[in-house]
Amino acid sequence: MDNTTPIIRVFFAKMKPDFFQLSEEEQGQFMARDRANLDALGMKAISMIDCTKTDDKWDYIGVESWPSMEALEQREWFEKEELQISRYVVYRVHWGVEQSFEEYGQA
Template sequence: MEEHTPIIRLYFTKMKEAFSNLSDEEEMAFMRKDRENLDKLGMKAVTMINCIGFSDDWEYIGVEEWPSMTAIEEQEKFENDILEVSKYVEFKTILGAPESFAEYGRS
């Protein structure tokens, strides 16, 4: 993969009871810290899908575009060391490279 090719991070999340037990102010502080770091590292949100009422497995699925693998690694370190995200959120991530769907099935 070329260095300038963005990396797509697909994530699946479900909030744990510990997140629900946070006060409104604590929840907002958590999300604000996360967002500030995401913005600092150059993440572009492609979409977020609310699955509540449609799936028992996940509450949200998101697609992010990242400028580099280094930025993703820095975010993952931040999520683990600062936010302690696994305490509050069940999650799964998948990395990949963007590819056009425009010509799929067309001759």
């Protein structure tokens, strides 16, 4: 895979109590910084699933498309160093390259 191949990332997230202890203004600032970085790096949201009413383990599951591995690496640095996301969110991510489903199960 070269560095310009689009990457699909699936994430699972559960908000920690520390996030809810932020004021509404601080939560808004956190989310605005997060969104600005996602937009700047070219992330396209494929799907976002709100599981807060149906799943005790995860609050959100999302599928994202990233323009390159380099963009995803920059994102992961931002999450860790700038947002300090592990302070506010329990999360898990998986990523790979898109594959067509058209041929699946076809004889």
